[in-house]
Amino acid sequence: MSADLVHLVTAIAQRARAASLVLATASTTQKNAALLALAEALPAAADALLAANARDLAQAEANGMTKAQIDRLTLTPTRLASLAESVRQVAALPDPVGQELDAWTRPNGLRMRKLRVPIGVIGIIYEARPNVTIDCAILCLKSGNAAILRGGKEIFHTNTAFAVLLAQALAAAGLPPDALQLIPTTDRAALTTLLSLDHLVHCIIPRGGESLIRFVVENSRIPVIKHYTGVCFVYLDASADPAMAEAITVNAKVSRPGVCNAAEQLLVHSSVASTLLPRVATALARKGVQLRCDARAAAALAAAPEVPVSQVAAAQPADYTSEFLDLILAVRVVDSVDEAIAVINRDGSAHTDVIVTADEAQARRFQAGVDSAVVGWNASTRFNDGFEFGFGAEIGISTDRLHARGPMGLPELCTYKYWVDGTGQTRP
Numbered sequence: 001m002s003a004d005l006v007h008l009v010t011a012i013a014q015r016a017r018a019a020s021l022v023l024a025t026a027s028t029t030q031k032n033a034a035l036l037a038l039a040e041a042l043p044a045a046a047d048a049l050l051a052a053n054a055r056d057l058a059q060a061e062a063n064g065m066t067k068a069q070i071d072r073l074t075l076t077p078t079r080l081a082s083l084a085e086s087v088r089q090v091a092a093l094p095d096p097v098g099q100e101l102d103a104w105t106r107p108n109g110l111r112m113r114k115l116r117v118p119i120g121v122i123g124i125i126y127e128a129r130p131n132v133t134i135d136c137a138i139l140c141l142k143s144g145n146a147a148i149l150r151g152g153k154e155i156f157h158t159n160t161a162f163a164v165l166l167a168q169a170l171a172a173a174g175l176p177p178d179a180l181q182l183i184p185t186t187d188r189a190a191l192t193t194l195l196s197l198d199h200l201v202h203c204i205i206p207r208g209g210e211s212l213i214r215f216v217v218e219n220s221r222i223p224v225i226k227h228y229t230g231v232c233f234v235y236l237d238a239s240a241d242p243a244m245a246e247a248i249t250v251n252a253k254v255s256r257p258g259v260c261n262a263a264e265q266l267l268v269h270s271s272v273a274s275t276l277l278p279r280v281a282t283a284l285a286r287k288g289v290q291l292r293c294d295a296r297a298a299a300a301l302a303a304a305p306e307v308p309v310s311q312v313a314a315a316q317p318a319d320y321t322s323e324f325l326d327l328i329l330a331v332r333v334v335d336s337v338d339e340a341i342a343v344i345n346r347d348g349s350a351h352t353d354v355i356v357t358a359d360e361a362q363a364r365r366f367q368a369g370v371d372s373a374v375v376g377w378n379a380s381t382r383f384n385d386g387f388e389f390g391f392g393a394e395i396g397i398s399t400d401r402l403h404a405r406g407p408m409g410l411p412e413l414c415t416y417k418y419w420v421d422g423t424g425q426t427r428p
Contacts (some may be wrong), residue, residue: 009193012148013200015119015178020146023179025119028095031142034173035091036309038138042084049075052161054132060154066122066344068258068326072128073155081133086387090138093391096410097144111421116414118144120202123194124395125216127152127208133162135386136205137180139168139395143413146179148201150194152208153186160184175364205396210323213264215391225408227373227399229323230260231349232381235267235366236338237357242276244378245356246283252354252381254287258325260397261352261384265320266331267340273297273333278304285311289327292319296333321347337362341369348372350399373399373406 023031042049053075060070102114124136124143133149140147150158163182170177183190195204198221206216210228217224234252236245252263268277277300281291285307292315293301299305319330334340337355344353354376355366363377374384384407386394391409398404403413 005185005187005189006193008185009183009190010141010197010200012181012183013194013197015122016146016148016181017178018202019179020118020121022176023141023146024097024144025121026144026175028097030173030175031095032091033143034169034175035087035138038134038165038169039087039091039136039170041169042080042087042134043243046077046080047167049080049158049161050077052157053155055157056155061074065154066258066326067192071256072258073130073158075130075158079131086131086135089387090142090410093410095142095361096414101416108425109423111424113419113421115414116411117417118415119415121146121148121200121414122395123148123150123204123222125150125191125194125204125206125208125212127379128154129207129303130155130158132207133159133182134167135164136207136395137166137393138419139408139410139413141180143410145413146181148181148183148194150183150191151186158187176375191216192219195222198222207396215291215358225400225404227240227260227349227351227397229337229349230262230351230397231265231321231323231347232261232263232351232384233265233267233335233340233344233353234263234381235334235353235355236269236272236276236280236414237337237340237355237359237362237366238269238271239358239362240269240272240276241358242279245276246280248356248378248380250283250287253284253289253329254327254381255382257327258365259382261381262325263381264322264324264328264330265344265347266329267334267343268297268300269332269337269340270296270335273300274303277301277333278307281312282306284329287327289329292316292328292330294332297331299332300385306371310420323349337366338369339343341366344370344372351397352376352381353375354379354381361409373397 096116099116104112126132129202149387166180167177204222204224206213213226234249291312352371353370353372367375389407394407
């Protein structure tokens with residue numbers, strides 16, 4: 001490993017730690033001023049941002065990336081406007097720093113207070129989505145944390161252009177630009193160095209494919225908040241409304257197939273497999289979805305001439321636990337909600353799973369029994385998203401059990417500490 005690279009990353013972390021101590025006590029007004037400056041700067045810099053993104057997209061095409069993968073990389077005027085709006089929404093959210101979580105007085109008169117405080121320095125490791133740079137930066141800023149951003153080579157030019165705007169917005173508000181830094185290299189050794197700096201960096205959040213996340217977990221000395229895969233299920237129960245079942249399944253699979261909250265698995269109750277599955281499969285086939293079916297699902301579709309034979313294949317065992325990130329959906333027939341729950345808990349990734357049903361008792365049984373971060377009723381899996389939850393944005397989606405689970409907003413980027421106020425007490 002190059003000594004110069006180690007020095008570069010260590011220096012970034014040292015500056016981030018110093019900046020974090022300033023940001024931790026910055027006022028809400030000052031943090032919001034930086035956010036609003038960024039919201040104004042994003043559309044104003046559209047030409048430069050789109051030009052940088054075009055360089056990344058050209059390289060992605062040359063490297064043979066899939067259409068779904070390129071979509072994740074793409075920055076458009078509409079997506080840029082959405083980013084600016086998410087910045088404004090975060091500025092409008094309550095500041096979590098300093099919130100009193102609990103308070104009590106001991107018999108000796110000591111006043112105890114439990115207060116929300118920033119974590120400190122957060123390293124964000126991610127791959128191909130340009131919105132991650134902005135989403136993570138603004139949430140860290142509002143929650144008083146310094147952030148070290150390490151994006152993938154696929155989106156390097158776009159991220160570099162974003163980093164310039166972040167530094168300018170911080171400076172305009174009188175905050176240290178070092179509070180939000182991008183590691184200016186895609187060399188894997190830089191990541192390895194970052195993961196070793198446990199005396200300077202307090203938390204790592206990886207966002208990307210399973211191989212990246214496993215690399216981070218296996219090589220980090222720093223606590224990691226993560227999810228490995230998004231093997232998300234839609235279960236169509238016996239009483240599912242057909243039109244709703246079709247709309248939810250198509251949206252969950254097709255709207256953005258390359259993201260972690262897209263549906264990868266479809267379960268259908270056996271009592272409606274012969275009627276409901278052909279309707280849903282026909283709608284999916286029209287959108288170009290390839291269906292990988294178990295024997296009972298294949299039999300139900302054999303009587304549905306609207307579903308092209310070329311788009312139906314026998315599922316292989318690995319398909320039932322796969323995150324396809326493409327227009328591919330594994331389909332199975334089950335005999336009860338309890339079987340659906342068991343299948344999801346065995347084959348899913350504890351990310352996002354939904355039931356479509358008119359029976360509230362079955363819905364609540366499903367929501368209680370499925371051990372996932374987000375469990376929905378009559379709604380698309382695609383709603384597992386910080387923006388949709390009203391968080392303004394998200395730092396990531398966690399399938400861990402400790403500290404944070406599901407989409408992580410501002411409160412999940414804080415820890416707490418105790419203030420103890422006395423009047424001269426000493427311990428006997």
